[in-house]
Amino acid sequence: MSSAVDATGNPIPTSAVLTASAKHIGMRCMPENVAFLKCKKNDPNPEKCLEKGRDVTRCVLGLLKDLHQKCQKEMDDYVGCMYYYTNEFDLCRKEQEAFEKVCPLK
Amino acid sequence: MTEAVIRNKPGMASVKDMPLLQDGPPPGGFAPVRYARRISNTGPSAMAIFLTVSGAFAWGMYQVGQGNKIRRALKEEKYAARRAILPILQAEEDERFVSEWKKYLEYEADVMKDVPGWKVGENVYNSGRWMPPSTGELRPDVW
Numbered sequence: 034m035s036s037a038v039d040a041t042g043n044p045i046p047t048s049a050v051l052t053a054s055a056k057h058i059g060m061r062c063m064p065e066n067v068a069f070l071k072c073k074k075n076d077p078n079p080e081k082c083l084e085k086g087r088d089v090t091r092c093v094l095g096l097l098k099d100l101h102q103k104c105q106k107e108m109d110d111y112v113g114c115m116y117y118y119t120n121e122f123d124l125c126r127k128e129q130e131a132f133e134k135v136c137p138l139k
Numbered sequence: 140m141t142e143a144v145i146r147n148k149p150g151m152a153s154v155k156d157m158p159l160l161q162d163g164p165p166p167g168g169f170a171p172v173r174y175a176r177r178i179s180n181t182g183p184s185a186m187a188i189f190l191t192v193s194g195a196f197a198w199g200m201y202q203v204g205q206g207n208k209i210r211r212a213l214k215e216e217k218y219a220a221r222r223a224i225l226p227i228l229q230a231e232e233d234e235r236f237v238s239e240w241k242k243y244l245e246y247e248a249d250v251m252k253d254v255p256g257w258k259v260g261e262n263v264y265n266s267g268r269w270m271p272p273s274t275g276e277l278r279p280d281v282w
Binding site for chain 2: 055056062
């Protein structure tokens with residue numbers, strides 16, 4: 034696949050998109066992630082943790098859309114590089130720096 | 140015949156009186172040839188060599204440690220990215236699994252509706268923990 038967005042302009046959570054925004058996800062969606070993992074550790078039944086899972090999905094997809102709107106070109110370049118090099122961080126440093134300059138990690 | 144012609148001495152009585160024609164040293168002998176060893180004793184001492192080699196070894200091991208630090212940082216970056224995206228992947232898979240499981244339970248109820256005493260819900264283990272269904276296939280639609 035050659036594009037990071039679907040027909041309505043939302044970023045598709047493919048592996049390239051997710052690894053490209055992994056640092057942002059780890060920083061901004063950490064409460065939801067931790068809550069979901071705690072729920073899973075408590076009880077691995079999928080039906081019990083659906084609500085927290087929906088929180089996680091909402092947070093991450095919203096974050097992806099936000100990132101894509103703020104720094105579209107840099108994110109597309111970084112995602113393209115990630116896709117080309119199969120999610121290898123060390124081979125995409127240039128695009129990563131450009132991306133983090135426009136959409137900082139805070 | 141030829142030897143007698145070459146080494147002829149005028150007035151010789153027989154072949155046995157021919158003068159000698161030998162390859163020999165020049166008059167005065169050859170120049171003297173040196174055959175004694177001359178290995179000089181200069182150069183670095185044993186301690187100097189030992190210190191140089193162990194210094195090179197120590198510097199090399201230090202570089203190995205620095206390289207390991209860099210590699211460990213790269214691996215940590217990769218693992219941190221995986222930890223960050225694990226929850227959303229698991230959440231999406233949970234949603235998919237729950238809808239598939241509901242469909243399966245309806246199918247089971249439909250198949251076993253005439254069997255008396257069949258608890259159409261779940262028929263799994265008694266430990267109280269949730270175990271994944273053991274059909275032998277993780278994703279039948281993908282296979």
